[in-house]
Amino acid sequence: MNIISGGVCAPKGFAANGVHCGIRKNKSKRDLALIYSEFPANAAAVYTTNLVKGAPLTVTKNNLADGKAQAIICNSGNANTCNPNGIEIAEQMCKLVEKNLNINANDVIVASTGVIGQELSIDPIEGSMTELVKGLGDHSEKAAEAIMTTDTKIKEIAVSFLVDGVECRIGGIAKGSGMIHPNMATMLVFITTDCNISSEMLQVALSDDVKDTFNMISVDGDTSTNDMVAIMANGAAGNKDIQCKGEAYDIFAQALNTVTRHLCRAIAADGEGATKLLECKVSGADSESTAKAVAKAVVCSSLTKAAMFGADANWGRILCSIGYSNVEVDVEKVDVCFSSARGQINVCKSGMGVPFSEEKAKDILGESEITILIELNSGEVYATAWGCDLTYDYVRINGEYRS
Amino acid sequence: MNIISGGVCAPKGFAANGVHCGIRKNKSKRDLALIYSEFPANAAAVYTTNLVKGAPLTVTKNNLADGKAQAIICNSGNANTCNPNGIEIAEQMCKLVEKNLNINANDVIVASTGVIGQELSIDPIEGSMTELVKGLGDHSEKAAEAIMTTDTKIKEIAVSFLVDGVECRIGGIAKGSGMIHPNMATMLVFITTDCNISSEMLQVALSDDVKDTFNMISVDGDTSTNDMVAIMANGAAGNKDIQCKGEAYDIFAQALNTVTRHLCRAIAADGEGATKLLECKVSGADSESTAKAVAKAVVCSSLTKAAMFGADANWGRILCSIGYSNVEVDVEKVDVCFSSARGQINVCKSGMGVPFSEEKAKDILGESEITILIELNSGEVYATAWGCDLTYDYVRINGEYRS
Numbered sequence: 001m002n003i004i005s006g007g008v009c010a011p012k013g014f015a016a017n018g019v020h021c022g023i024r025k026n027k028s029k030r031d032l033a034l035i036y037s038e039f040p041a042n043a044a045a046v047y048t049t050n051l052v053k054g055a056p057l058t059v060t061k062n063n064l065a066d067g068k069a070q071a072i073i074c075n076s077g078n079a080n081t082c083n084p085n086g087i088e089i090a091e092q093m094c095k096l097v098e099k100n101l102n103i104n105a106n107d108v109i110v111a112s113t114g115v116i117g118q119e120l121s122i123d124p125i126e127g128s129m130t131e132l133v134k135g136l137g138d139h140s141e142k143a144a145e146a147i148m149t150t151d152t153k154i155k156e157i158a159v160s161f162l163v164d165g166v167e168c169r170i171g172g173i174a175k176g177s178g179m180i181h182p183n184m185a186t187m188l189v190f191i192t193t194d195c196n197i198s199s200e201m202l203q204v205a206l207s208d209d210v211k212d213t214f215n216m217i218s219v220d221g222d223t224s225t226n227d228m229v230a231i232m233a234n235g236a237a238g239n240k241d242i243q244c245k246g247e248a249y250d251i252f253a254q255a256l257n258t259v260t261r262h263l264c265r266a267i268a269a270d271g272e273g274a275t276k277l278l279e280c281k282v283s284g285a286d287s288e289s290t291a292k293a294v295a296k297a298v299v300c301s302s303l304t305k306a307a308m309f310g311a312d313a314n315w316g317r318i319l320c321s322i323g324y325s326n327v328e329v330d331v332e333k334v335d336v337c338f339s340s341a342r343g344q345i346n347v348c349k350s351g352m353g354v355p356f357s358e359e360k361a362k363d364i365l366g367e368s369e370i371t372i373l374i375e376l377n378s379g380e381v382y383a384t385a386w387g388c389d390l391t392y393d394y395v396r397i398n399g400e401y402r403s
Numbered sequence: 404m405n406i407i408s409g410g411v412c413a414p415k416g417f418a419a420n421g422v423h424c425g426i427r428k429n430k431s432k433r434d435l436a437l438i439y440s441e442f443p444a445n446a447a448a449v450y451t452t453n454l455v456k457g458a459p460l461t462v463t464k465n466n467l468a469d470g471k472a473q474a475i476i477c478n479s480g481n482a483n484t485c486n487p488n489g490i491e492i493a494e495q496m497c498k499l500v501e502k503n504l505n506i507n508a509n510d511v512i513v514a515s516t517g518v519i520g521q522e523l524s525i526d527p528i529e530g531s532m533t534e535l536v537k538g539l540g541d542h543s544e545k546a547a548e549a550i551m552t553t554d555t556k557i558k559e560i561a562v563s564f565l566v567d568g569v570e571c572r573i574g575g576i577a578k579g580s581g582m583i584h585p586n587m588a589t590m591l592v593f594i595t596t597d598c599n600i601s602s603e604m605l606q607v608a609l610s611d612d613v614k615d616t617f618n619m620i621s622v623d624g625d626t627s628t629n630d631m632v633a634i635m636a637n638g639a640a641g642n643k644d645i646q647c648k649g650e651a652y653d654i655f656a657q658a659l660n661t662v663t664r665h666l667c668r669a670i671a672a673d674g675e676g677a678t679k680l681l682e683c684k685v686s687g688a689d690s691e692s693t694a695k696a697v698a699k700a701v702v703c704s705s706l707t708k709a710a711m712f713g714a715d716a717n718w719g720r721i722l723c724s725i726g727y728s729n730v731e732v733d734v735e736k737v738d739v740c741f742s743s744a745r746g747q748i749n750v751c752k753s754g755m756g757v758p759f760s761e762e763k764a765k766d767i768l769g770e771s772e773i774t775i776l777i778e779l780n781s782g783e784v785y786a787t788a789w790g791c792d793l794t795y796d797y798v799r800i801n802g803e804y805r806s
Contacts, residue, residue: 050723051725051726051732051734052726052754053726082719082722082751082756115719116719116720116722117718117719117722117751119756225722302705303801306800307802310801310802310803314519315520316482316628319520320453320519323453323455323628324452329454331454331455352485352486352487353485392795394705394798395709395793395794395798397709398710398713399709399712400713
């Protein structure tokens, strides 16, 4: 498998674009994205478990009932959620794609992200459709920018891999930042592939994958109303159709996982206000649910997140969050260790503190990527969760979000 | 029932003191508290559900097995948790009380709060015992100060009430601030009463009460390792012993609730870095568990907390947190309203936004006590939860806590 450039346009037969249509006041920020497959594609998606669901998700779910899609349209700046006319607007967005790309409105995946509860006007979107479609091309980064809200960095990746000797590609873009605590689904992630795979197997691969990737990240514990990961597979690579589990499926799933893990880390590292990526690796658990619960509790702890911001090796907060993670852990067996590009330091052995150099710890925790290693010494199962530090900027951004 | 002065010393036969013994470097901050009952008292307590438990809690649980206590000793600046010699130190603290007050070490409630995982030396405590005991008197506020960590305000209250025509009193002090997300127990709260009540009924009253009070507050979602609420009843008021449920018990429970609700609000309002008390009142629920889950989800949402800090009427975040609260709610029936001393404003009706004056909303949310009213329109049950805003100071305090 190779990392390649091109994002969602790396797979054959895909084009993308992003423009400023005017939903956002800042004219230098693109706010409308389009991803298009020249060929009808198999498609799958997973959605937020929040009971409050954005109208675009309802429309997308209906459109994906047949496992087919050919385009993705997504705006930022307005979530089109909790609005009386939300469904109508989301359907109009699909109709505009139908009209301008000459495809069926039912083959459009529609998404929105931004403020909840403010009506979304179709006008700026309608007014920019010609420009949006005309500019379709090798512009994954424009689409990636157009779906950003408070994100500070474009998030995209692509890989190539061989299935039965045939080269296939998967590319993806993501939008994260705030209200990030996915559960059985996730924030906005759009993935394209030219691999030939049935929509059923695509759904299996995606649903399986998110359990260990997007469901294991958290920025602030708030599960969004508009989370969605959608994937389109147009088969343009020409490999033999993947219709069941087996060697070809495994290769595809592994390539998909490379894409999703990259986007996960990128989302966590670019969490609202974040200065540091936190990776919590739990090993020695007696079950997967225990390993995952512990890892998530640690990356979700406000106190631990703030301590990491301050490069303070306050490991007691990590023990504390393990203790309230709602799973049975023998806390007297727990070892904790901090690690970064600057080295590694043991701070807790068998649930008790061990002497360590505060200076060395500060040095290690000063890095922008920190790994918290937790050994439970109770089994063989491991899990990883990703998060970020809690900073002044998180408060600033969210104290004035709508202003 | 009347609110009276005196805190934990308001009930007959109780004395208190607080001194600086030297666990904290700041000499102007008291760090060792003692509460003493002249007479042996019935006692009850509830404790944290965190699997990592402070050593003092283990010792206190043993000492309260017989439902009796006569003194409470508590230090701040060090949690005496995750230390190899924690139990030994906590027992030594009880022994020091035994020696200096001539009571049994088994009748001592011991507590510690502060940094986890640093060994607590008995020396500063031992060295200050004479001064601590000598100064015992009507000094509830000194004890209240001595148990504070990052708290900015002393938290105390007392009430008087009549049981069978006999005047009784209940007084309490509390320590809150950070790592506040109690579950089946709470932060440090010490309550005294001269009411004559059996230790069994005292435990029933306390365990019942915390479900609606301390278990309904959250500062940061982190459940501490050292949470405890303890109550001593010395019977000095001379009322007929309360040994079962009935009118006298109800009066006692109501008085207790007045004390605990006051301390709850005080703890939430003085949460780490907080500028505002958030009170979320949920009504119209079909069950108590639904009402409580919704109320807690709202006061725990980082995004909602940050919006309240910025006086931003971003009600979509409230709908969002209701939606992920893990209980069945018909979101299309939900109404939301903000209220404060400056008035009241409806922002959401039947799950959708309603037009409102942003200026008026900003004015209402500018106050230091904000109530979020949520009507679920699905039943008759209600619940209240308390929290605080998320501010720059929370990040500052917790980024440099150990420094």
